[in-house]
Structure formats: C-alpha cells, structure tokens
Amino acid sequence: MTKTRKQLEIRLSPGKLGWKILVSPRAASQDCLKGASLAASLWIYAAFLAAFAVFTLLKPPGFPSGQAATPESLGIGSVVQATLWNLPVEAAWIVFLMGLVRFFQTGALPVRLALGTAWAATPLILVALYLHVHAMGRGAFLAGAAVWLGLFYPLLRRTGASDWLKLTSFMLALNAIAIAFLPFLTATALARHENAFIAVQVVMGLWLLGAGASGLRELWGLRLARAFMAILLSVAFQAAFCLTLYSAGLVPLEILKVMLFG
Numbered sequence: 688m689t690k691t692r693k694q695l696e697i698r699l700s701p702g703k704l705g706w707k708i709l710v711s712p713r714a715a716s717q718d719c720l721k722g723a724s725l726a727a728s729l730w731i732y733a734a735f736l737a738a739f740a741v742f743t744l745l746k747p748p749g750f751p752s753g754q755a756a757t758p759e760s761l762g763i764g765s766v767v768q769a770t771l772w773n774l775p776v777e778a779a780w781i782v783f784l785m786g787l788v789r790f791f792q793t794g795a796l797p798v799r800l801a802l803g804t805a806w807a808a809t810p811l812i813l814v815a816l817y818l819h820v821h822a823m824g825r826g827a828f829l830a831g832a833a834v835w836l837g838l839f840y841p842l843l844r845r846t847g848a849s850d851w852l853k854l855t856s857f858m859l860a861l862n863a864i865a866i867a868f869l870p871f872l873t874a875t876a877l878a879r880h881e882n883a884f885i886a887v888q889v890v891m892g893l894w895l896l897g898a899g900a901s902g903l904r905e906l907w908g909l910r911l912a913r914a915f916m917a918i919l920l921s922v923a924f925q926a927a928f929c930l931t932l933y934s935a936g937l938v939p940l941e942i943l944k945v946m947l948f949g
Contacts, residue, residue: 701730705863708898712861716902719856728859732777735862738869740770743945745873751881769945772938776946779928781858784921785846786839788854788903791913800916807920809835810927814934825935832931857902864895896922 699718704727707715718724743766791799810832817828868891875884896918903914926947933943 699724699727701727701734704728704860705731705866708860708863708902709867712898712902713905715860716853716857716905719853719860719902719906724856724860725852728856731863731866732859735866736770736773738866739773740766742869742873742876743769746876747879750876750879751884765941765945769942772942772946776925776929777859780921780925781855782839782843783924783928784858784903784918785851785854786842787917787921787924788907788909788914789842789846791909791917792907796910796913796916799913803916803920806835806838807923807927810924810931814927814930818934829935832935835927853906857906858899861895861899861902864891864898868894 699721704715704718704724707718708731719728744763787803790803813823813828813831813835816822817825823831868887871887872884872891875887896915899918900911900915903909903917904911907914909917929938929943929946932938933940938946
C-alpha cells in the first residue's frame with residue numbers, strides 16, 4: 688500500500704469525516720466529492736442506527752408528553768422494526784433532496800420558494816383529507832401520493848451516478864450530528880427533563896440544517912438561501928413520506944411516532 692493511499696484512508700476515516708461534519712461541513716463535503724468517502728459515510732450511518740436503537744430502548748415510556756409511541760415501553764421487535772424503517776426513509780430523504788437541489792438550481796428564488804412550499808404542503812393536505820376529513824377514498828389518496836412523488840422524476844432523470852454518490856456520502860455522514868446529540872437526548876429523557884429534551888432536539892435540528900446547507904452550497908455551488916430551502920423542504924417531504932406510509936397502512940402508529948420523533 689502506497690503512502691498516498693494510506694494518507695487517503697486516514698483522512699477519510701469515519702471519525703475524521705464525522706468530526707468534519709460537526710465543525711466544518713464544507714470541508715467534509717470536499718471529502719464526499721471523492722468516491723472513497725462512501726465507506727466512511729456508511730460506517731457513520733451504521734453507528735447512527737445502533738445509537739438510535741439504544742436511545743429508543745432507553746427512552747422512558749410516555750416521554751415527552753404528546754410524543755409517546757405507546758403507554759408502555761417499546762419491545763425489542765418494535766425497536767428493530769423502527770430502526771429498519773430508517774433505511775428506506777433515509778433513502779427517500781436523499782432522493783427528495785437531490786430533486787430539490789435540481790429544483791432550486793434555476794429560476795427566481797421567490798417563485799421557486801412558493802412552488803416548493805405548495806408542493807411540500809400537498810402530501811400533508813392529502814393525509815388530512817384522507818385520515819381526518821374523510822373527503823377522499825384510499826384509491827384517490829394513493830393516486831395523489833403517486834402524483835406528488837412522481838413530480839420528482841423529471842428533476843432526477845438526468846442525474847448521473849457521480850452526483851448520487853457525492854450526495855449519498857454527504858447525507859449519510861450528516862448523521863454524525865445525530866450521533867453527537869443522542870447522548871444528550873438520552874440523558875435528558877432518562878432525567879425526564881422535557882424542556883431540556885426539546886431544546887436539545889431544536890439545537891440538533893438547526894445544526895443539521897445549517898451543516899446540510901453549507902455542504903450543499905459547496906457540492907453544487909448553490910447560494911446559501913437556495914441550499915437551505917432545499918434541505919428544509921426535503922425534511923418536510925421526508926415527514927410527509929412517513930405519514931403517507933402510515934396512511935397507506937404500511938407502518939403502524941407506534942412505529943410512525945418513533946420514526947418522526949425518536
């Protein structure tokens with residue numbers, strides 16, 4: 688093994704990449720331009736899944752109020768199921784974000800923002816009409832879901848493998864932020880300090896959005912406002928995707944709440 692290759696492996700180790708995500712996401716995004724970063728990103732994501740499962744097992748039942756999955760604590764089987772559902776949800780997030788990056792690359796920002804917000808609101812309106820108002824049947828709901836999901840296709844059909852690789856590497860590595868915050872979430876949950884728990888969630892969410900926007904700006908040369916709106920709306924689409932899976936009867940309520948709230 689040559690010295691150059693050894694240096695590349697050290698620089699792209701999961702620990703190094705995860706630390707860069709936390710303190711310098713723009714530098715981390717430069718590493719994600721290299722195909723070798725995918726292995727490190729996958730290790731980071733695997734560590735996140737393990738930490739997420741431990742956190743879900745340790746969190747007291749009924750905490751925080753209004754976000755409880757069930758009155759009782761979740762069993763191992765439910766935790767494994769919720770953890771495994773994270774895989775397609777993460778993949779969907781990457782797909783949504785790629786489409787939104789393409790969407791915000793062109794056009795006037797106010798127009799794109801208005802169209803993007805209306806687009807992201809559509810699945811939430813469909814869920815409300817189907818589950819709460821009962822103004823449409825299952826067939827109409829699924830057709831509506833197919834439409835808002837299908838609108839991503841024109842944005843994605845010319846995306847090359849290299850673009851998918853760099854975005855996937857960066858987004859998987861972004862889970863290092865959640866890994867860093869999960870010990871604090873676990874501690875505040877075990878102490879049953881709801882305000883502290885929610886405050887940690889807010890800080891983690893803002894950190895993730897800021898790091899994500901900074902990385903996207905570096906990867907695609909987007910203006911920061913466009914990069915921020917792309918990742919913010921991608922989170923909205925990810926939540927809508929989870930709600931759609933639940934509404935379609937694919938995910939039970941207790942698993943949905945873990946997927947959305949942890």
